[in-house]
Amino acid sequence: MRQRIRDVLLVSSLYDLYLFEEDGRLYELIRNEYQGLHLSHSPEITRVSSAHEALTLLEEEKKFDLVITTLHTEDMHPVKFAQAVREKNGSLPIVLLSFDNRELNNILIRYDTSVFDKIFIWQGDYRLIIGIIKFLEDKLNVEHDTKIAGVQSIIVIEDNIRFYSSFLPIIYTETLNQSKRLISEGINLSHKYLRMRARPKILLCQTFDEAWEYFEKYKEYILGIISDIDFMKSGKQNARAGIEFAKEVKKRVFDIPILLQSTNPENEKEANQVGASFLYKESPILLNELRQFMVQYFSFGDFIFRLEDGTETGRASDLLTLEEQLRVIPEESIKYHAERNHFSNWLKARTEFWLADKLRPRKVTEYESIDELRNYLIYSLQEYRRIRQRGLITDFKKDTYDPKNGFARIGGGSLGGKARGLSFLNILINNYGISDKFEGVRIDVPPAVVLGTDIFDQFLDENNLRDFALKCTDDSEIKKRFLNAKKFPEEAIGDLIAFLDLVNEPLSVRSSSLLEDSQYHPFAGVYETYMIPNNNENPFLRLYELINTIKLVYASTFYKNAKDYIKITTYRLEEEKMAVIIQKMVGSEHGNRFYPDFSGVAKTYNFYPIPPLKPNDGIVLLALGLGKMVVEGGKSVRFCPKYPKHLIQFHSTKEALSTNQQQFYALDLETKQEKNKIIQEEFTKLFDISEAEKDGTLKYAGSTYSPENDRIYDGLSYEGIRLVTFSPVLKHKLFPLAQILDLLLDMGSWGMGTPVEIEFAVNMTPKDSNLKQFAVLQMRPLVISQEIEALKIDDVEKEKVLCKSSGVMGNGIIKNIYDIVYVDYNKFDRGKSKEVAAEVSHFNSKLTENNIPYLLIGVGRWGTMDPWLGIPVTWSQIAGARTIIEAGMKDFYVSPSQGSHFFQNLTSFMIGYFTVNEENENNFLDWNWILEQKCEEEKNYVKHIRLNKPLIIKMNAHNNCGIIVKQQE
The missing domain is CATH 3.30.1490.20 (ATP-grasp fold, A domain)
Structure with missing residues (x-):
């Protein structure tokens, strides 16, 4: 699930709050329910009494994921309040909660309530709040979770607000309890966690057309349908809409369980005729009957082996007992369940999607005998258990x-x-x-x-x-x-x-x-x-x-x-x-070298998106050879997995030549070890890309630059300078790298519940297989919590601006920086960049020992392993900096480095990062002011100054803009 509702703004009068609370335990009950159902992080609920107070809070804090308003707000009608919220927060979900049918009906008649995402009636069940939150989360995430993990859905069609307000908590509680039951069978903590995340979605609809759109889109993933009979179809009330919906569904997928509900008991006969079950809405035990239907027909309980006449012949509570029962159950029972896809339906309800998909396409008629079918089912269960064990340590x-x-x-x-x-x-x-x-x-x-x-x-x-x-x-x-x-x-x-x-x-x-x-x-x-x-x-x-x-x-x-x-x-x-x-x-031997054909790092969040890229589209850094080139900030190809052909670093031949990878790392197989002398550099060495061409690996990554016509050609068939562009992979789709990474990033962030970073390597010609190998070497959380929050950056008079940038990483305001350590722009010598790094380290150690945060300003890339591109510091040499500026050189346009380890540390410690190229009119760094300040200490290339008033640093992660304001008089 990619989008969660964590912060809820509740707008209600004190009396409405009293009706919610009753004995003052609403929040506690919700939190306990979340914990009892093994749900992560119960939402925080903030209550205000007035609409104006709510609007102010929404403007100032910008943290809320859902607004719930009651009918009684002090200073504004709830419809007008919702319209005001919608004007400034277009996509923010807004729910209206009523306590009385008559009062609600009056609003429904007199006002356009389409401004609300949904309307509910409070009937005293605190689980309705959980139901509302889960309903909205499901709506936000169904497309993503179905595509990524094959998560199932239940379509619910009901236009009566009182009815769906009553049974929605029951449906959610039952699906969550099913997930809770399955957790106990998880083979380890990770597996249990995934099962909880894969619970069925609930798709609540009010019309035939809305429900049919969901069905058409997700019909392979529909676990079941619960529907009213009388509701809108094609803009008109239709007394048989539920019957017609069930009939159309059964034509396409005959074995989907359908429950039809009505206040007219005479509808039961026609419901049964179309293959649906029926519940009478006026039944005194309606909610209990609904729960029993879900357990039986949505396979939320044991698998009950039956004969065609309903006689029970056996029962299985998990995969192991299912396998045991299959060995002894009569052939007639196996045939009965197989013909109706009961095995695959039960497995889907248990989130065993891979096995369910494997069994479902097979028909009973494909087997010579029922005994052969029995053996196939047993074999499939055993094979699945073996596959699942591969993930275990x-x-x-x-x-x-x-x-x-x-x-x-x-x-x-x-x-x-x-x-x-x-x-x-x-x-x-x-x-x-x-x-x-x-x-x-x-x-x-x-x-x-x-x-x-x-x-x-x-x-x-x-x-x-x-x-x-x-x-x-x-x-x-x-x-x-x-x-x-x-x-x-x-x-x-x-x-x-x-x-x-x-x-x-x-x-x-x-x-x-x-x-x-x-x-x-x-x-x-x-x-x-x-x-x-x-x-x-x-x-x-x-x-x-x-x-x-x-x-x-x-x-x-x-x-x-x-x-x-x-x-x-x-x-x-x-x-x-x-x-x-x-x-x-991962890799292959090439003479005395061993290396993968290419490797890299993929992240679900891009700190430097260039249109049409968005931050959440992700970023990949790719290099020929071992991934050491990428994680230590060497030259690599950057691309977005959603737009693999959009390669900004090759927008000109000059840029392509200056930023292109010309060497690669490989393991030297001929290095001999001396006793008690092992360092990484002895085994891992740099080689020129001409060696990769001899090895036959450059063909997967290579292009050719022709100096005669100043043009780059895909492939290696032309004479000229070899470049690493990965055009064969990214442009000509020699290998589905972008698609694999897009899926894994989505799956990884879905599984971990947070953005992730993945290290990978690809071997195009493994010696032990005819399959190309994509190997995942590491997956870790990507720390971006504050970058997701927006921040306003006010206009500031130019004379007060120390730095302004449209390439900023970070979010928030920093106000306690008095010290600046900077590399003198006029004295910087690329040939002395290692000395510069040592001088920076000196000031960092001095300030860190005294717990003094500082602003660090440098020329070229920070943390690069290529000393000609910038300053080759390690993280520990700049660890005390609170904000860092990466300024362009006089003859070099600096493109932001995203060396994996370097940037992971920047983000985890919430350090601001400004990239400044003054050719860009939105970028500015006041070097004259900096050079005028009195130094506390200076070295050959690096100086330290201390201000009498702190700098104000503002960063907005949504538009990647930032400003540093000087207060020095």
């Missing part, structure tokens, strides 16, 4: 570990955040059959083992390293002590030997700490990842190489970079523990 055992698909753990304790994210993604991919959606492509998480945090604790304690590592400030000394540590847990060594017996391909050895990839401080790039060839003929040297690499990941927990990072969080380094992921690398 099991204890490592040599005789059961699958080196092609396995995901196992060694040792106890936590798996860490990164491993949890991979396991969750594995479940998503396997449970929703994502690979089946793209012909000729295998989508997977590469096989891995994870060393639990208990191994880390045991290693530290057995070698007396804990106190030393916490206190030591010298990274090289920490590395040396960890490598020289004599003891490594024996149990882990035995399992690592067994693992290496099964896997002799290159490995990545990656951190997965307790705090890594959390939703608020992701620790992106703080700890180390290493890649090793794992190809030595001597198995003991391979083991030695792997254990040393694990030690280096452990050591990185205590490096200065990590210690500086953790200081500005709420955590203590003593609380941190490190798990380690050992994973098969």
Whole structure:
């Protein structure tokens, strides 16, 4: 679900509030209901008495997702109030809530109430508020959730406000209780969470035409229909509309359960004739009968095996007992249920969409005998269970570990955040059959083992390293002590030997700490990842190489970079523990090199959208070779998965040549290890793209620049300068990269309930398969909470403006910045950029030690690994900056860098980021004023100034604009 209702504005008189509250427990009851049904985050309800107060609040806070107004507001008629809200907040849902039928009827007759999204009558059931919220969320998310996850829907047709206000809470409670029942069967916490998110949507309609539009759009995903009989059709009241709707539905999908309701009991006969069940609306037990219908016909309870005459022959409560019953149930019962698609309907109601879709197309007549059908059903259940197990992390055992698909753990304790994210993604991919959606492509998480945090604790304690590592400030000394540590847990060594017996391909050895990839401080790039060839003929040297690499990941927990990072969080380094992921690398051998054909990072939120792109369309950074090029901010191709042909960086040949990737990273398979000397750069090396052309991998990414006619041609058939544009993939669709990423980003953010970032790699020619491989290497939350909120930026007199930009990341107001650290625009020398980085680091350390936030201003890209494009700082060298300005060079138009780790840290700490190119009339930086200020301290290229009045920094994430105002006199 992509859109949620978190904040509700309730406009009501005190007396209406009293009717809501009764004993003062409305909010508590709603919160308890959410918790009891395992729903995340109950909504916050803010109440005001007057319409003017509500309008002011809506204007000032801009946080509300829903307005509920009663008929009694102090100063404005509710219809006029709703019109006023609609004028300024066009898409904001507005609901009218009445306490009395007669009073409501008067408004319905005298006023145009179409301004309201829905009207309800309060009848004392607090669950109506939950029903209203869920109804609106379902309406907002049905298209997305159906497309992404195959979520089912129930169509409800009812035009009587009192009736749907009464039974909507019952329908929602029953669907949520069904999800709650299924949670207990989830194979792990992630699987349980997904089941809750995949509950059926409720599509409440009032007319034939509205309902038919839903049916036509989602007919493959309709779990059932509950309908009145007398309602509007084609603009006219139709006393048989429900009968006609049921008849048309049954013509197209014969086995959809339909319940028709009416105040006329004579309609029951005709309802049964069209294959629908019937409920009498005046029945004293109507709501209970409705609940029983849903349990029986929407498959919300046990699967009850019956004969055609209704005799019960067996009962199954879950997939395992269904398999057991299928072995002994009479053939007549199996035939009866199979002919009516009861098996697939029951599975869909249980959110087992992949298995349901697999069974549904098969007809009973396709099998030679019912016994053959029985065996097929049993086989399908067993196969599905095996597929589902792939997403789980099991204890490592040599005789059961699958080196092609396995995901196992060694040792106890936590798996860490990164491993949890991979396991969750594995479940998503396997449970929703994502690979089946793209012909000729295998989508997977590469096989891995994870060393639990208990191994880390045991290693530290057995070698007396804990106190030393916490206190030591010298990274090289920490590395040396960890490598020289004599003891490594024996149990882990035995399992690592067994693992290496099964896997002799290159490995990545990656951190997965307790705090890594959390939703608020992701620790992106703080700890180390290493890649090793794992190809030595001597198995003991391979083991030695792997254990040393694990030690280096452990050591990185205590490096200065990590210690500086953790200081500005709420955590203590003593609380941190490190798990380690050992994973098969994705790629192919090319002589002495090993690398994927291309790799990159995809994000659901784009901080620098250029029309027609929108922030929520996402962004992808793509490079030839290993993903190190992208995550460390090297040259890459940026594109939006929804507009893959819209490549702004190639709008001119000059821009294309200056920003193009000319080197790529690969694992050097010939590097020989010296004892106690492993650093990542020894194994991972840069190669010119001419080497990729020799390897045959540039053909997937390459274009050619012809200097003679100043033109770029797709492909490599022309003579000229080779460029990495990915035109064969993005323009000519050699591989469905954009479509896969669009789906995975949607699925990932739906599954995690938050925007996400995904690291991936693609191998076009795997040696063990004829399928191209798309491998997901990591998925983590993308921290953008405040960027989603809007902020007004007022016009400011130009002489008061220090900086103005239309390329801003961040949202909000910062008022406590007195200090500025800046790189002198006139003195900056690209050839000295590493010295500049060191000087910036000096000022950062000095100010951070004294807890002084500052504005950092630089020339060119911050955090780039190419020193000729800007200033190659690491995150720890600028971690104290509260806002950063990235200004253009005199001869270079700076395009914003989105190196994964660098920008993930910026966003997680809510640091403002301004990109300023003064060729753009909306961009301005007052260098003259900056240079006039008295320095506190200066180096060769970098200066520090302190102001007597703080700067005011304003950022608006919706339009990417920002301004910095100086108050210095």
